[in-house]
Amino acid sequence: MQKSDYIFGIRAVMEALESGKSIDKVLVRKDLSGELSKELFAKIREYGVLMQRVPVERLNRITMKNHQGVVALVSPVVYHRLDNVVPALYEEGRNPFIVVLDGLTDTRNFGAIGRTADCAGVDAIVIPERNSVSVTPDAVKTSAGALFYLPVCREHDVPGAVKALKQNGIMVVGATEKGAVDYTEIDYTVPVAVVMGNEETGISDEVLRLCDRLASIPMAGNIGSLNVSVAAGVMIYEAVRQRRADAADTADKI
Numbered sequence: 731m732q733k734s735d736y737i738f739g740i741r742a743v744m745e746a747l748e749s750g751k752s753i754d755k756v757l758v759r760k761d762l763s764g765e766l767s768k769e770l771f772a773k774i775r776e777y778g779v780l781m782q783r784v785p786v787e788r789l790n791r792i793t794m795k796n797h798q799g800v801v802a803l804v805s806p807v808v809y810h811r812l813d814n815v816v817p818a819l820y821e822e823g824r825n826p827f828i829v830v831l832d833g834l835t836d837t838r839n840f841g842a843i844g845r846t847a848d849c850a851g852v853d854a855i856v857i858p859e860r861n862s863v864s865v866t867p868d869a870v871k872t873s874a875g876a877l878f879y880l881p882v883c884r885e886h887d888v889p890g891a892v893k894a895l896k897q898n899g900i901m902v903v904g905a906t907e908k909g910a911v912d913y914t915e916i917d918y919t920v921p922v923a924v925v926m927g928n929e930e931t932g933i934s935d936e937v938l939r940l941c942d943r944l945a946s947i948p949m950a951g952n953i954g955s956l957n958v959s960v961a962a963g964v965m966i967y968e969a970v971r972q973r974r975a976d977a978a979d980t981a982d983k984i
Contacts, residue, residue, distance in 0.1 A: 735804055735867060738789075738797035740770050747777045752805040754864050755780040757789060759799030770800065778886075780859055807865045812883040812891055815854050816898045826900055826921040827969060830856040832888045832937050833928035834863045834958065841872025842959035843926070848876035850966045856883045856891050856923075888925075892940045895923045901942045904933050905965050907955060909944035916945050918969035919976040926962045 737746050743756060756774055758767075760783045774781045779802075789801050819826045829852050834840055840863040847855055857863060864884065870877045885891040892902055900921040905913065925941060927933035938944065947956060947964055956964070 735806075736792055737802045737804060738793050738795060738800065740766050740798045740800050743800050743802045744770055744773050746802055746804075747773050747779065752808045753777075753779050754803040754805040754866065755782055756800065756802045757782050757784045757792075759786050759789060760784065762799040767799075778859075803866075805865050806867055806870050807877060807882060809865070809884040810854065810881040812854070812856060812885055812894060815881055815883055816895070816900070819853055820898075824853065825919075825973070826898075826923075827851065827853050827918075827973075828856060828895065828900065828923035829854075829962065829966065830888060830891065830895075830902075830923050830925040831858075831863065832925055832933050833858065833861060833931070834926065835861070836929055836958075837863055837866060837869045838872050839863075839929065839957070839959040841869045841874075841877070843962045844869070844873035844880055844882075845876045846959070846963045846966055848873070848880045850970050852880065852966060854881040854883055856885055856888070858888050858891075859884055859886050888934070889936045889940060892923070892925070892937055896940070896942070902940065903943045903945050903965075904938055904941035905947070905961055906933050906938065906944050907946055907949075908932075908938070909946035911943060911945055913945040913947050913965055914968055916943050918972045922969060924962070924965050924969065926958055926965075929958050 737743055746753060756779055758781055789797050792801050816826060829847050865877050865882055895902055900923050902923045902925060903916055904925045925933055925937060947961055
């Protein structure tokens with residue numbers, strides 16, 4: 731990890747938070763206490779940054795300097811807010827195309843999806859704040875730099891984000907083997923958000939219930955499912971295919 735990827739020390743981390751620096755998460759020694767640490771914890775809550783309690787050995791692996799039990803990991807990008815991104819898309823006259831990642835945990839999958847999404851013209855990716863991938867240097871590398879260009883919205887919770895998308899007139903399609911409809915039978919020419927689930931458990935039950943449509947990708951071999959980044963690519967490019975065909979039909983009618 732390069733020095734530019736992290737900030738250490740209680741006061742240094744508080745100053746970074748106050749200056750608006752994009753912090754991915756703050757790692758705090760498990761037994762850290764005291765008045766100054768209470769001030770730090772209040773700042774972390776105030777700015778809505780993820781905090782993790784960790785053994786001191788993990789902090790020492792990042793830096794052996796006097797970290798005072800606190801290391802902040804700096805995000806390579808500035809996260810966006812969904813409630814800013816969606817209205818801006820409509821104001822620009824765009825037809826929103828969002829990808830929601832519900833609990834994805836593998837950085838390589840995230841990077842691969844980011845690369846595909848950028849190539850396909852997806853407008854934004856939504857990830858949850860906790861128990862999820864985030865934009866790390868490894869994720870950026872796997873995405874071939876795409877995550878530098880593609881807006882990533884880090885939301886407090888996915889169900890809340892999905893509700894907000896629906897309230898803004900965006901159809902939410904969940905990619906799941908539980909889907910009764912073939913993914914090609916869904917109309918992606920409308921404002922749409924495609925939801926991909928966790929690598930092991932898929933889309934959470936709460937989010938599944940919120941989806942407007944549940945789509946499945948046919949499986950003909952011995953393996954019952956695709957890697958999530960591959961499945962995302964299949965779904966994303968079906969939307970691209972339909973949207974291009976729709977645009978061509980519209981142009982022919984003019």
